[in-house]
Amino acid sequence: MTLKSTSDKGLQTLAIHAGEAPDPTTGASAPSLVMSSTFVVDEEISFSANNLSSESPYVYTRWGNPTTQQLEQKLTILEQAEAGIAFASGMAASASVLLAHLSQGDHLVMSNTNYPGTAEFARDTLTRLGIEVTPVDTSDLADITNAMRDNTRMVWLETPSNPLLRISDIKGAADIAHAQNALLVVDSTFASPIATRPLALGADLVLHSLTKYIGGHGDAMGGSVCGKQALIGPLRGEALVHYGGVISPFNAWLIMRGMATLPLRMRCHQENALAVARFLEAHDQVEKVLYPGLESHPQHALASKQMDNFSGMISFRCANPKQVAARMMQQLEVIHYAVSLGHHRSLIYLMQTDDLIGSSYRLDGAELEKYRDAAGDGVFRLSTGLEDGADLINDLAQVLG
Numbered sequence: 001m002t003l004k005s006t007s008d009k010g011l012q013t014l015a016i017h018a019g020e021a022p023d024p025t026t027g028a029s030a031p032s033l034v035m036s037s038t039f040v041v042d043e044e045i046s047f048s049a050n051n052l053s054s055e056s057p058y059v060y061t062r063w064g065n066p067t068t069q070q071l072e073q074k075l076t077i078l079e080q081a082e083a084g085i086a087f088a089s090g091m092a093a094s095a096s097v098l099l100a101h102l103s104q105g106d107h108l109v110m111s112n113t114n115y116p117g118t119a120e121f122a123r124d125t126l127t128r129l130g131i132e133v134t135p136v137d138t139s140d141l142a143d144i145t146n147a148m149r150d151n152t153r154m155v156w157l158e159t160p161s162n163p164l165l166r167i168s169d170i171k172g173a174a175d176i177a178h179a180q181n182a183l184l185v186v187d188s189t190f191a192s193p194i195a196t197r198p199l200a201l202g203a204d205l206v207l208h209s210l211t212k213y214i215g216g217h218g219d220a221m222g223g224s225v226c227g228k229q230a231l232i233g234p235l236r237g238e239a240l241v242h243y244g245g246v247i248s249p250f251n252a253w254l255i256m257r258g259m260a261t262l263p264l265r266m267r268c269h270q271e272n273a274l275a276v277a278r279f280l281e282a283h284d285q286v287e288k289v290l291y292p293g294l295e296s297h298p299q300h301a302l303a304s305k306q307m308d309n310f311s312g313m314i315s316f317r318c319a320n321p322k323q324v325a326a327r328m329m330q331q332l333e334v335i336h337y338a339v340s341l342g343h344h345r346s347l348i349y350l351m352q353t354d355d356l357i358g359s360s361y362r363l364d365g366a367e368l369e370k371y372r373d374a375a376g377d378g379v380f381r382l383s384t385g386l387e388d389g390a391d392l393i394n395d396l397a398q399v400l401g
């Protein structure tokens with residue numbers, strides 16, 4: 001009772017069965033959780049990660065673990081990839097890709113607004129190591145083209161991006177990157193594999209924070225990278241084994257459990273987000289709503305082409321955001337005032353413009369104006385959960401007044 005082929009199966013079937021098989025010794029239908037950090041071997045195994053291959057037996061959980069491997073296979077199949085690898089967090093995955101695939105003297109082109117951890121890692125850590133970084137608005141392909149140099153080795157997109165939900169054209173960016181022999185990496189956390197399959201659009205690597213939609217329940221951190229074996233192999237040998245950002249098998253097991261319902265959850269996230277976005281757009285205290293599924297989103301056409309599901313992330317603006325945030329902290333009944341996203345619980349957080357620009361994005365000139373034009377003094381980033389849509393709308397209505 002293992003899938004004989006996956007290419008003819010739908011995403012709901014794959015989310016449940018891919019990568020899993022009944023336990024051969026006990027017949028257990030659910031995946032077994034192997035917490036062992038070491039494994040008893042019956043032959044001499046090299047101590048060097050350089051000698052690891054996909055045929056190597058389990059030796060030590062930082063190198064490979066049977067529970068984690070099932071998660072990796074499920075992710076690989078959902079992303080239609082050759083290979084996949086799990087990490088302890090989305091940041092462990094991001095840092096590993098950037099450090100393992102870039103070297104001193106290389107040049108990176110990256111979204112100028114994205115996940116703050118990634119933005120700061122690029123601007124501070126990579127530049128300290130002698131890697132040049134050019135942040136651009138990747139939702140404009142001309143900006144990517146103009147930033148390319150002879151030594152550009154990687155283009156990094158986040159789509160939809162944090163917190164303005166800008167959409168970047170993956171196929172267009174892949175063509176630009178590949179013309180220069182650079183890799184295209186897509187952080188697809190806000191989309192999930194249900195909404196977008198970046199590899200099919202030409203990306204070389206797709207990255208997720210499993211902490212968000214894929215795990216989906218706000219109780220386990222993880223990260224993943226999927227792509228060609230030739231790019232994932234070095235990530236396992238160098239990044240996972242030597243940088244050490246290995247996921248706990250328990251978290252891998254929880255995330256795999258969450259993944260079974262990912263297609264169903266994404267459908268509900270989208271349905272609730274669309275209802276809430278339409279409510280917000282009609283509300284007289286709300287100045288602007290950004291949701292890729294709304295016709296008013298500046299890139300609604302591209303989102304419709306590139307995404308099979310608009311996901312559950314909404315950003316919106318209202319007057320006096322700090323007072324509204326204070327009311328939210330006191331009065332919200334259902335929605336949690338908290339960072340993070342993609343959980344079954346709805347989460348909202350004020351992303352203040354001065355804070356983000358000062359600490360993470362460091363924009364100036366025309367790019368700063370463009371950011372302020374969209375975000376004002378700040379946007380509320382709402383991760384629409386799986387509660388009843390009407391309850392979410394009522395909860396927001398009572399704080400917006």
Ligand SMILES: *Cc1c(COP(=O)(O)O)cnc(C)c1O
Binds near residue numbers: 091094162210223
């Ligand atoms: C959360 C997030 C990350 C980092 O993931 P962690 O699991 O928190 O380390 C990276 N990229 C995006 C888009 C995220 O939302």
